[in-house]
Every structure is written in C-alpha cells, then in structure tokens.
Amino acid sequence: MDFTFPISGITAPLWLPPLAGAVVAFFSSMVGISGAFLLIPFQISVLGFTSPAASASNLVYNLVAIPGAAWRYQREGRLWWRLAWVITLGGIPGTGLGAWLRIHYLADRAAFQLFVSLILSYLGLRLLADLLKQTVPGEGADHPADFSIPLMATFSFLVGILGTIYGIGGGSFMVPLCVTVFRLPIHIVAGATLTATLLTSVAALLAYLVLPVPIWVTAQPDWLLGLLFGLGGFIGGLLGARCQRYIPQKILKSLLAALLLGLAVRYLVGG
Numbered sequence: 498m499d500f501t502f503p504i505s506g507i508t509a510p511l512w513l514p515p516l517a518g519a520v521v522a523f524f525s526s527m528v529g530i531s532g533a534f535l536l537i538p539f540q541i542s543v544l545g546f547t548s549p550a551a552s553a554s555n556l557v558y559n560l561v562a563i564p565g566a567a568w569r570y571q572r573e574g575r576l577w578w579r580l581a582w583v584i585t586l587g588g589i590p591g592t593g594l595g596a597w598l599r600i601h602y603l604a605d606r607a608a609f610q611l612f613v614s615l616i617l618s619y620l621g622l623r624l625l626a627d628l629l630k631q632t633v634p635g636e637g638a639d640h641p642a643d644f645s646i647p648l649m650a651t652f653s654f655l656v657g658i659l660g661t662i663y664g665i666g667g668g669s670f671m672v673p674l675c676v677t678v679f680r681l682p683i684h685i686v687a688g689a690t691l692t693a694t695l696l697t698s699v700a701a702l703l704a705y706l707v708l709p710v711p712i713w714v715t716a717q718p719d720w721l722l723g724l725l726f727g728l729g730g731f732i733g734g735l736l737g738a739r740c741q742r743y744i745p746q747k748i749l750k751s752l753l754a755a756l757l758l759g760l761a762v763r764y765l766v767g768g
Contacts, residue, residue, distance in 0.1 A: 518729030552664025561727020570688030591657025
C-alpha cells in the first residue's frame with residue numbers, strides 16, 4: 498500500500514525506502530561509504546524527489562545507517578581514528594558553505610544533476626586509471642601508511658562542501674582521494690571514512706536546518722523518509738562491514754568505479 502510522505506510529498510510503499518537503504522549500504526559500506534551517494538539517484542529517478550530537502554534527508558539516513566558499520570570496524574580493530582578525526586575536523590567547516598550553495602544555486606534539478614554527474618565522473622575516472630596500473634596502491638599492506646595532515650585536512654574541507662551539497666557527508670569523495678592521492682589501502686580507509694562521514698553529517702544536517710531558505714525552496718529533511726532509509730542502511734551496513742575483509746581490494750575498487758561512472762553517465766545523458 499502506498500504512503501504519502503508529509504514533507505517531500507512523494508508517494509511510495511513503506512517497504513521500499515528501507516529495502517533500498519539496505520541494498521546500497523551492504524555494498525557501499527565495504528568500500529567505506531554510507532550508501533547515501535546512491536540514494537540521491539534513487540530519490541531523483543525512482544521517487545522524483547529533487548529539492549535540497551533530498552540532500553538533507555540523505556544526511557538523516559547517514560545518522561541512522563552508519564553507526565552499525567562503524568561499530569563493526571571499531572570492534573574488529575579496523576578503525577583508524579587518526580585519519581577519521583583529520584577528515585572530520587577538516588570537513589566540518591565546509592558543511593555550512595555546501596548547504597548554502599545547494600539551497601541558493603543548485604536547487605534546480607537540471608543544475609544539480611549536472612553537478613552530480615561531473616563529480617562522479619571525476620572520482621570514477623581516477624579510480625579507473627588506478628585500476629589499470631600494474632600495481633595497486635596499498636594492496637597487501639598490514640598497517641596504514643602515513644599521510645600529510647595539512648593536505649588531508651585541505652581536501653577534507655573541499656569535500657565537506659561537495660559532500661554537503663550532494664547530501665552524503667563526503668565519504669564517497671574521500672575514499673577515492675585516500676586511495677588514489679594518498680595511496681592508502683581501502684581496507685584501512687573504510688572504517689575511518691565511514692566514521693568521519695557520520696560526524697560531518699551531523700554538522701551538515703544542522704546547516705540545512707538553520708540556514709535561511711528562499712520561500713520557493715524546501716530544505717528541511719523528510720524525517721520519516723530518511724529514517725526508513727537509515728533503518729535499512731543500518732542492517733545492510735552491518736552485514737557489509739562484516740563481509741568486507743573477505744573480498745579482495747581490487748574487486749572493491751572496481752565495484753566503486755563502476756558505480757560512480759555508471760551514475761555519472763546516467764545523469765549526464767539524462768541532463
């Protein structure tokens with residue numbers, strides 16, 4: 498039976514959002530991403546939800562879906578807190594600017610789709626280029642390599658802006674950057690980026706809640722929709738984090754690259 502969500506105004510079966518959240522979280526949590534970057538295309542194409550409120554609702558999903566996977570990584574001793582805190586503290590200052598840009602300049606569906614396709618194209622091509630090389634950075638590493646804290650914080654600030662515009666907290670941007678720019682192994686990056694995504698999502702959601710909004714724009718999250726996405730994502734993320742260690746790094750990176758490029762082409766052509 499279909500249900501009309503009060504804030505977004507979309508109509509869908511109540512079982513559909515948690516199912517979508519579970520599926521995307523299972524696969525994306527294996528590469529250190531909450532799954533929110535896949536829910537934006539789902540909201541646009543399946544639900545017809547395109548306003549800045551869709552980005553804010555995605556952040557609600559993050560707050561519910563990520564803790565399970567982050568806890569699993571921490572319990573198994575695979576959460577690199579130093580990296581998580583650098584990404585978080587670097588990214589939080591960019592969340593306010595990102596929310597403001599989304600509300601005032603990217604509220605239109607066509608503009609937002611173009612933004613999404615360009616960002617995903619860049620990230621997907623970076624990963625694809627890395628996969629075509631003879632050696633895979635970080636493959637087989639037992640311990641995390643070092644990284645430049647100022648450079649990581651700078652990238653995190655920029656990702657805080659982009660991630661808040663998109664409504665994902667930045668994980669899907671930070672994972673390719675950590676792997677391709679900083680040459681860190683994805684098995685070690687995953688827990689840290691998920692945890693940082695959770696913490697920056699709190700700041701990003703607050704920005705959507707408190708910033709002034711033009712009268713023709715809806716920026717408040719659809720709390721019920723985000724909660725249902727998140728409940729499914731919590732379960733999917735737990736299972737994905739548990740299974741991640743059994744899948745080779747190259748397969749995980751290939752999966753991420755395919756998802757990014759496929760979505761980029763879909764929205765570039767559609768736009």
